[in-house]
Amino acid sequence: GVKPGVIPPRDDSKRRRWHFAAQHLASAASIAVFAVAIGVAAYFWSERSPAYSTPIGGLASVPIPDGSEITLNTNSEVRVHVSDAERRIDLKQGEAFFNVAKDPTRPFVVQAGNTRVIALGTRFSVWRNGKDVRVVVSEGRVRLENRDNRDADTASSALTAGTVARTRDAKVAVQKRSVAEVEELLSWRSGLVVFKETPLAQAAMELNRYNTRKLIVEDEAIAGFRIGGTFRATNLDAFVRLLKQGFAIDAEEQEGRIVLTEKL
Numbered sequence: 001g002v003k004p005g006v007i008p009p010r011d012d013s014k015r016r017r018w019h020f021a022a023q024h025l026a027s028a029a030s031i032a033v034f035a036v037a038i039g040v041a042a043y044f045w046s047e048r049s050p051a052y053s054t055p056i057g058g059l060a061s062v063p064i065p066d067g068s069e070i071t072l073n074t075n076s077e078v079r080v081h082v083s084d085a086e087r088r089i090d091l092k093q094g095e096a097f098f099n100v101a102k103d104p105t106r107p108f109v110v111q112a113g114n115t116r117v118i119a120l121g122t123r124f125s126v127w128r129n130g131k132d133v134r135v136v137v138s139e140g141r142v143r144l145e146n147r148d149n150r151d152a153d154t155a156s157s158a159l160t161a162g163t164v165a166r167t168r169d170a171k172v173a174v175q176k177r178s179v180a181e182v183e184e185l186l187s188w189r190s191g192l193v194v195f196k197e198t199p200l201a202q203a204a205m206e207l208n209r210y211n212t213r214k215l216i217v218e219d220e221a222i223a224g225f226r227i228g229g230t231f232r233a234t235n236l237d238a239f240v241r242l243l244k245q246g247f248a249i250d251a252e253e254q255e256g257r258i259v260l261t262e263k264l
Helices: 012-030 179-185 200-208 236-246
Strands: 041-044 050-053 060-063 069-072 077-082 087-099 108-112 115-119 123-129 132-139 141-146 156-160 163-168 171-176 192-199 214-217 226-232 249-254 257-262
Touching (some): 115 123, 132 141, 132 179, 236 249
Antiparallel strands (some): 069 087
16 A cells, blocks of 8 residues: 655646546535434443444444443444543543533543543543544543653643644644634544545545445555545445546455556
Protein backbone atom coordinates (compact mmCIF):
# COMPACT_ATOMS: atom_id res chain seq x y z
CA GLY A 1 0.00 0.00 0.00
CA VAL A 2 0.96 3.64 -0.23
CA LYS A 3 1.48 5.84 2.79
CA PRO A 4 -0.72 8.95 3.10
CA GLY A 5 0.72 11.98 1.40
CA VAL A 6 0.39 14.36 -1.46
CA ILE A 7 1.90 13.43 -4.78
CA PRO A 8 2.15 16.46 -7.06
CA PRO A 9 0.42 16.24 -10.43
CA ARG A 10 2.59 15.72 -13.43
CA ASP A 11 1.18 18.67 -15.34
CA ASP A 12 -1.24 21.59 -14.81
CA SER A 13 -3.94 20.13 -17.05
CA LYS A 14 -4.17 17.08 -14.82
CA ARG A 15 -4.32 19.35 -11.77
CA ARG A 16 -7.37 21.12 -13.23
CA ARG A 17 -9.01 17.82 -14.13
CA TRP A 18 -8.41 16.42 -10.64
CA HIS A 19 -9.85 19.56 -9.01
CA PHE A 20 -12.97 19.35 -11.17
CA ALA A 21 -13.32 15.66 -10.47
CA ALA A 22 -13.03 16.21 -6.72
CA GLN A 23 -15.81 18.81 -6.83
CA HIS A 24 -17.96 16.40 -8.85
CA LEU A 25 -17.28 13.67 -6.33
CA ALA A 26 -18.28 15.88 -3.40
CA SER A 27 -21.47 17.00 -5.12
CA ALA A 28 -22.49 13.46 -5.93
CA ALA A 29 -21.91 12.35 -2.37
CA SER A 30 -23.67 15.30 -0.74
CA ILE A 31 -27.08 14.43 -2.19
CA ALA A 32 -27.06 10.90 -0.84
CA VAL A 33 -29.27 10.01 2.12
CA PHE A 34 -27.84 7.66 4.71
CA ALA A 35 -29.37 5.52 7.44
CA VAL A 36 -27.55 3.57 10.11
CA ALA A 37 -28.72 0.74 12.33
CA ILE A 38 -27.68 0.96 15.95
CA GLY A 39 -26.91 -2.18 17.90
CA VAL A 40 -24.81 -3.24 20.82
CA ALA A 41 -22.98 -6.33 22.03
CA ALA A 42 -22.37 -6.67 25.77
CA TYR A 43 -20.25 -9.15 27.70
CA PHE A 44 -20.55 -9.00 31.47
CA TRP A 45 -17.15 -9.77 32.95
CA SER A 46 -18.45 -8.96 36.44
CA GLU A 47 -21.69 -7.74 37.92
CA ARG A 48 -20.36 -4.20 38.45
CA SER A 49 -18.07 -3.93 35.41
CA PRO A 50 -19.83 -4.79 32.17
CA ALA A 51 -17.91 -4.58 28.90
CA TYR A 52 -19.37 -3.47 25.57
CA SER A 53 -17.91 -3.92 22.12
CA THR A 54 -18.69 -3.41 18.44
CA PRO A 55 -17.48 -5.37 15.40
CA ILE A 56 -15.82 -3.76 12.40
CA GLY A 57 -18.46 -1.50 10.84
CA GLY A 58 -20.60 -1.58 13.98
CA LEU A 59 -22.13 1.36 15.84
CA ALA A 60 -23.60 1.03 19.33
CA SER A 61 -25.48 3.14 21.87
CA VAL A 62 -24.77 2.19 25.49
CA PRO A 63 -26.82 3.73 28.34
CA ILE A 64 -25.08 4.03 31.72
CA PRO A 65 -27.03 3.73 35.03
CA ASP A 66 -26.08 7.29 36.08
CA GLY A 67 -27.92 8.73 33.05
CA SER A 68 -24.86 9.14 30.83
CA GLU A 69 -24.67 7.57 27.38
CA ILE A 70 -21.80 6.13 25.37
CA THR A 71 -21.79 5.79 21.58
CA LEU A 72 -19.26 3.24 20.33
CA ASN A 73 -17.66 3.52 16.91
CA THR A 74 -16.41 0.66 14.73
CA ASN A 75 -14.25 -2.09 16.30
CA SER A 76 -14.34 -0.51 19.76
CA GLU A 77 -14.45 -1.85 23.30
CA VAL A 78 -15.09 -0.29 26.70
CA ARG A 79 -15.45 -1.56 30.25
CA VAL A 80 -17.74 0.40 32.58
CA HIS A 81 -17.12 0.84 36.31
CA VAL A 82 -19.73 2.81 38.29
CA SER A 83 -19.39 3.28 42.06
CA ASP A 84 -20.52 5.76 44.69
CA ALA A 85 -17.25 7.67 44.29
CA GLU A 86 -16.49 7.53 40.58
CA ARG A 87 -17.70 6.70 37.09
CA ARG A 88 -14.80 5.20 35.15
CA ILE A 89 -14.76 4.01 31.55
CA ASP A 90 -11.79 1.96 30.34
CA LEU A 91 -11.43 2.43 26.58
CA LYS A 92 -9.65 -0.73 25.52
CA GLN A 93 -9.61 0.10 21.81
CA GLY A 94 -11.35 2.16 19.16
CA GLU A 95 -13.45 5.28 19.61
CA ALA A 96 -16.33 6.37 21.81
CA PHE A 97 -18.46 9.48 22.30
CA PHE A 98 -19.56 10.35 25.83
CA ASN A 99 -22.67 12.32 26.74
CA VAL A 100 -22.02 12.79 30.45
CA ALA A 101 -24.77 13.34 33.01
CA LYS A 102 -23.82 16.00 35.57
CA ASP A 103 -22.89 14.62 38.99
CA PRO A 104 -20.37 16.80 40.91
CA THR A 105 -19.93 14.10 43.55
CA ARG A 106 -18.78 11.45 41.07
CA PRO A 107 -16.15 12.44 38.47
CA PHE A 108 -16.53 10.85 35.04
CA VAL A 109 -13.16 9.43 34.00
CA VAL A 110 -12.18 7.86 30.67
CA GLN A 111 -8.98 5.82 30.83
CA ALA A 112 -7.24 5.22 27.49
CA GLY A 113 -3.88 3.61 28.15
CA ASN A 114 -1.81 6.18 30.04
CA THR A 115 -4.16 9.01 29.11
CA ARG A 116 -7.04 10.05 31.37
CA VAL A 117 -9.88 12.38 30.43
CA ILE A 118 -11.89 13.75 33.37
CA ALA A 119 -15.27 15.51 33.16
CA LEU A 120 -18.25 16.38 35.35
CA GLY A 121 -20.88 17.13 32.72
CA THR A 122 -19.97 17.47 29.07
CA ARG A 123 -19.91 15.87 25.62
CA PHE A 124 -16.69 14.61 24.08
CA SER A 125 -15.12 11.74 22.15
CA VAL A 126 -11.96 9.71 22.75
CA TRP A 127 -10.21 7.71 20.04
CA ARG A 128 -7.43 5.30 20.94
CA ASN A 129 -4.95 3.51 18.71
CA GLY A 130 -2.36 1.98 21.03
CA LYS A 131 -0.71 4.92 22.83
CA ASP A 132 -2.03 7.42 20.29
CA VAL A 133 -5.13 9.13 21.74
CA ARG A 134 -7.34 11.87 20.29
CA VAL A 135 -9.92 13.83 22.30
CA VAL A 136 -12.62 15.99 20.68
CA VAL A 137 -14.69 18.22 22.99
CA SER A 138 -18.04 19.36 21.58
CA GLU A 139 -19.55 20.77 24.78
CA GLY A 140 -18.39 21.70 28.27
CA ARG A 141 -14.90 21.25 29.65
CA VAL A 142 -12.63 18.30 30.40
CA ARG A 143 -9.17 17.79 31.84
CA LEU A 144 -6.65 15.64 29.99
CA GLU A 145 -3.81 13.95 31.89
CA ASN A 146 -0.95 12.04 30.27
CA ARG A 147 1.17 9.83 32.52
CA ASP A 148 3.84 9.44 29.84
CA ASN A 149 4.51 13.18 29.90
CA ARG A 150 7.15 13.96 32.55
CA ASP A 151 6.74 17.74 32.19
CA ALA A 152 4.52 18.87 35.06
CA ASP A 153 3.48 22.01 33.14
CA THR A 154 2.06 20.10 30.15
CA ALA A 155 1.13 16.71 31.63
CA SER A 156 -2.35 18.08 32.46
CA SER A 157 -4.40 20.20 30.03
CA ALA A 158 -7.82 21.86 30.35
CA LEU A 159 -9.83 21.39 27.15
CA THR A 160 -12.88 23.49 26.30
CA ALA A 161 -15.61 23.06 23.67
CA GLY A 162 -14.20 23.13 20.15
CA THR A 163 -10.85 21.71 21.23
CA VAL A 164 -9.10 18.75 19.62
CA ALA A 165 -6.19 17.28 21.58
CA ARG A 166 -3.84 14.48 20.62
CA THR A 167 -1.34 12.60 22.76
CA ARG A 168 1.51 10.92 20.93
CA ASP A 169 5.04 10.02 22.06
CA ALA A 170 4.42 11.53 25.51
CA LYS A 171 3.48 14.87 23.94
CA VAL A 172 0.12 16.62 23.88
CA ALA A 173 -0.90 18.76 20.88
CA VAL A 174 -3.98 20.97 21.32
CA GLN A 175 -5.87 22.72 18.50
CA LYS A 176 -8.96 24.92 18.44
CA ARG A 177 -11.52 24.00 15.78
CA SER A 178 -14.77 25.53 14.53
CA VAL A 179 -18.14 24.04 15.45
CA ALA A 180 -18.50 22.71 11.89
CA GLU A 181 -15.08 21.03 12.00
CA VAL A 182 -15.85 19.38 15.34
CA GLU A 183 -19.14 18.03 13.98
CA GLU A 184 -17.32 16.61 10.97
CA LEU A 185 -14.90 14.78 13.26
CA LEU A 186 -17.94 13.32 15.05
CA SER A 187 -19.92 12.44 11.90
CA TRP A 188 -19.19 8.75 12.51
CA ARG A 189 -22.04 8.77 15.06
CA SER A 190 -24.39 8.85 12.05
CA GLY A 191 -22.38 6.22 10.16
CA LEU A 192 -20.68 8.82 7.95
CA VAL A 193 -17.17 9.99 7.16
CA VAL A 194 -16.39 13.48 5.85
CA PHE A 195 -13.43 14.20 3.59
CA LYS A 196 -12.19 17.68 2.68
CA GLU A 197 -9.35 17.78 0.18
CA THR A 198 -8.19 14.50 1.75
CA PRO A 199 -5.49 12.52 -0.08
CA LEU A 200 -6.92 9.27 -1.42
CA ALA A 201 -4.41 7.14 0.51
CA GLN A 202 -5.50 8.78 3.77
CA ALA A 203 -9.20 8.45 2.89
CA ALA A 204 -8.68 4.74 2.18
CA MET A 205 -7.05 4.25 5.59
CA GLU A 206 -10.03 5.89 7.30
CA LEU A 207 -12.60 3.81 5.42
CA ASN A 208 -10.64 0.64 6.17
CA ARG A 209 -11.45 1.14 9.86
CA TYR A 210 -15.10 0.40 9.06
CA ASN A 211 -14.84 -2.49 6.60
CA THR A 212 -13.50 -6.03 6.56
CA ARG A 213 -12.83 -5.59 2.84
CA LYS A 214 -9.90 -3.21 2.52
CA LEU A 215 -9.14 -0.47 0.02
CA ILE A 216 -5.58 -0.83 -1.25
CA VAL A 217 -4.00 2.17 -3.00
CA GLU A 218 -1.38 0.28 -4.95
CA ASP A 219 -0.43 3.02 -7.37
CA GLU A 220 1.53 6.05 -6.10
CA ALA A 221 0.25 8.05 -9.07
CA ILE A 222 -3.22 8.24 -7.45
CA ALA A 223 -2.29 8.30 -3.74
CA GLY A 224 -2.43 12.10 -3.60
CA PHE A 225 -5.72 12.58 -5.43
CA ARG A 226 -7.81 14.94 -3.28
CA ILE A 227 -11.17 13.62 -2.11
CA GLY A 228 -14.10 15.70 -0.87
CA GLY A 229 -17.60 14.77 0.23
CA THR A 230 -19.67 12.91 2.80
CA PHE A 231 -19.77 9.12 2.51
CA ARG A 232 -21.37 6.21 4.30
CA ALA A 233 -18.49 4.55 6.13
CA THR A 234 -19.53 0.96 5.36
CA ASN A 235 -20.49 1.41 1.71
CA LEU A 236 -17.20 0.83 -0.09
CA ASP A 237 -18.90 -0.05 -3.37
CA ALA A 238 -20.55 3.38 -3.61
CA PHE A 239 -17.28 5.12 -2.74
CA VAL A 240 -15.35 3.18 -5.39
CA ARG A 241 -18.09 3.83 -7.96
CA LEU A 242 -17.82 7.58 -7.37
CA LEU A 243 -14.03 7.39 -7.55
CA LYS A 244 -14.21 5.74 -10.96
CA GLN A 245 -16.66 8.38 -12.16
CA GLY A 246 -14.62 11.34 -10.91
CA PHE A 247 -11.04 10.20 -11.47
CA ALA A 248 -8.92 8.14 -13.85
CA ILE A 249 -9.02 5.18 -11.47
CA ASP A 250 -9.48 1.45 -11.99
CA ALA A 251 -10.64 -0.87 -9.20
CA GLU A 252 -9.98 -4.60 -9.11
CA GLU A 253 -11.82 -6.83 -6.67
CA GLN A 254 -9.56 -9.41 -5.04
CA GLU A 255 -9.99 -11.67 -2.03
CA GLY A 256 -11.03 -9.28 0.74
CA ARG A 257 -9.45 -6.32 -1.07
CA ILE A 258 -10.30 -3.65 -3.60
CA VAL A 259 -7.10 -2.63 -5.34
CA LEU A 260 -7.08 0.92 -6.78
CA THR A 261 -4.75 1.83 -9.65
CA GLU A 262 -4.43 4.62 -12.20
CA LYS A 263 -6.48 4.03 -15.34
CA LEU A 264 -4.13 3.87 -18.31
